[in-house]
Amino acid sequence: MSKAFTKETDSDSDVEDDGAGDAASPLPAGSKNYMTPGGYARLRAELLDLIDNERPKVVEAVHWAARNGDRSENGDYIYGKKRLREIDRRIRFLTKRLEVAEITDPSVHHGSDQVFFGATVRYANEAGLEHTVTILGIDEADSAQSQVSWISPVARALLKSREGDVVKLITPAGAHEVEVLAVNYPLARPAD
Structure with missing residues (x-):
């Protein structure tokens, strides 16, 4: 059979893929x-x-x-x-x-001490080790820049908490308590 009539099978599936070969993070149902x-x-x-x-x-x-x-x-x-x-x-x-x-524009929460989407949160674990993360969307979060998806375990634990709250973070290694130390939002950008 001629090559013209054969199907190319090099990843021709309809599986959602980001084009770079990695499967995309699915949205929760x-x-x-x-x-x-x-x-x-x-x-x-x-x-x-x-x-x-x-x-x-x-x-x-x-x-x-x-x-x-x-x-x-x-x-x-x-x-x-x-x-x-x-x-x-x-x-x-x-x-x-x-x-x-x-x-969702996180700047609407500027000045708030409660954690919502778009917040940059500084928290400490039980050992006193501090971490800072920014809670962003699934498609824009970059863990190399301390950004986490809003559906990640750390974001889910922190969401809706306030500065000074101690929340339970469930990880594969077990449950840990973390204290919210600071919550920051970006300033509103002026309209163009």
């Missing part, structure tokens, strides 16, 4: 996809860049490679098609996530 205005803007900018810049460049490269003859041994063509599938997968993912995003 019945919950909303909370996101800060900044997180929404970053994801939207990435989507527009993929559509307006990245995808047309790859399509052009694939078109050029296809004109060079035998596609079965054409590395530029094969890589280009694979990259095009990755871009299209990421575009679908971002489109779905942005469609269901619930934009």
